[in-house]
Amino acid sequence: MTTTKQRERDELFDQFRRVEELEEVAEQASAQLDPTQLDRLRSVARRTLAGIKPVRVSLASELLDLDEKTIRSWTEEGVLTEADTASTRRLLDPERLHEVLHIVRELRANGKRADLLDAVWWKLSDQAVLDREDLADSLAEMRRGDVHKA
Known part of the structure; x- marks a missing residue:
């Protein structure tokens, strides 16, 4: 059953x-x-x-192959985010979980096993900068050779 x-x-x-x-x-x-x-x-x-649907901590733990205490810690640190629900249970945002899953897999594939929190945090921070529209516009200008002297 x-x-x-x-x-x-x-x-x-x-x-x-x-x-x-x-x-x-x-x-x-x-x-x-x-x-x-x-x-x-x-x-x-x-x-x-x-x-x-929003994800239970226990399931996120299985998905990321981390213990539940680590999942809770990562949520408190802002690496994982809680879903906006009316539930009293801690449920995680699946989109952020998916993003973190990719980073954790990449880090592990590169031999990183310990101190994942900092490594994941920095990857997320880097991606947030790269996702900025003003940076994308500036990089596109540079690629076109449209450079302005300061």
């Missing part, structure tokens, strides 16, 4: 696998697809991720 928590776990892991598969297909096909098709595929991945 399957418990509610087990069904929730299976559903979450399946949804994350689907998002990962869509992202992988988009990455592999990026050279062959025109930008509009690629944007559509990435949009499907984002919408799929946005449709995932």
Whole structure:
């Protein structure tokens, strides 16, 4: 007999696998697809991720292969974020969890096993800077050679 928590776990892991598969297909096909098709595929991945329900700490722990105490600590530090729900239970935002999952996997693939909190925090901070529209505009100007002397 399957418990509610087990069904929730299976559903979450399946949804994350689907998002990962869509992202992988988009990455592999990026050279062959025109930008509009690629944007559509990435949009499907984002919408799929946005449709995932807030995640229990225990399930986030399994997904990230970290203990629950670490998940709570990372939430308090702002690395993971709580979902905006009316629940009294701590539930995590699946989009941020997905972002952190990618970073943790990358760090582990590069041999990083300890002190993940700081490494993840810095990666998130770097990405926040890179996502700024004004920086993207400035970098695009530089690539075009549209440089202004100070």
